[in-house]
Amino acid sequence: MSQSPSLSTAPSFRMETVGMDALIVRLFAAIDEAHMPWILAADNALRERFGEALIDLVPSYTTLLVHYDVARLSQREARQWIDDALRGLKPASTETGREHRIPVWYDDSVGPELTRIAERLGVDTDEIVRRHAGRDYCAFALGFSPGYAFMGMVEEALATPRLKTPRRKVAAGSVGIAERQTAIYSMRSPGGWNILGRTAVELFDRERDEISLFRPGDRVRFEPISREAFIEQGGDTTPLEER
Structure with a gap:
């Protein structure tokens, strides 16, 4: 990293x-x-x-x-x-946060905004994947739903406003961006972020010693994987509803 x-x-x-x-x-x-x-x-x-x-x-x-x-x-x-x-506060070590590699299947069927962002920038979807997965992201805060981490900073060119009309249902594991933030939906919920793909990684698990995979200060890198690898990891390939 x-x-x-x-x-x-x-x-x-x-x-x-x-x-x-x-x-x-x-x-x-x-x-x-x-x-x-x-x-x-x-x-x-x-x-x-x-x-x-x-x-x-x-x-x-x-x-x-x-x-x-x-x-x-x-x-x-x-x-x-x-x-x-x-009073007299000193910064924590920059090595405090843990490192995570999150496999993501980037595809139009589960990430409808992948093509839209590519068209806006005049590039192909492979370039969007390369840029999104080409840097580390810092987990700034947890919120919205259990295990949901707000991460950044997304490359400025990829920054995209939230959808004007949020979706009623966004699948768990959906990876999206909003402005210069990126995040993974920890469970199925409404949401207005621009979805690029999906991961099979469980972000919140009550059976783990630490129920949330992420904590503030952690560093995250996304790794593109194939549909086959996603399925092998237990991923759900059900297409994301438009609205």
Whole structure:
């Protein structure tokens, strides 16, 4: 896989109230893969500081949501704890995230936008596959559905807005892009991303020790495979409905 990005400059964080028991900590103003070591370091520092008083901590592109137990501390105390934890913060190692290789069957039948994006750029679908699978992506955040990771950054030329009318059903394993993000649908659900292909990899499994395959900071590379290989891996070749 490619080398990790260089570190960004240290963040200047600020806090915002989002509920009687939750605060948003804003570390950066823009999305940048180089911010991830700081986000991960802040995540670790806050988990350690809050301990059992922490209900949930959700890292994202530029922020962390801190959900704390109001029976244990007031918002004033929570703000002080955050300030204490993040003062003098140092970035986490750029090697913290795990590496994943995800086999993908890129095909019009399961990825209707593959041809549309190729036509827009004036290239063939093989070129779109080469570009999408030709770089590593950083898992910035988990959300939308269990195991669903928002990843980036997609090559600027491939950036494509979400569909104006979302599909009612997108198959589990569908690989898509929206603007400069890419993601894999962890389960069948509605969705408006531009679908390029499908993987048979299970992203969310309650029987695994770690039920979500991805976590923030992980690095992902897609590997094109044939229809036959996809079927051998247990993939579902049912065509994706247009709408």
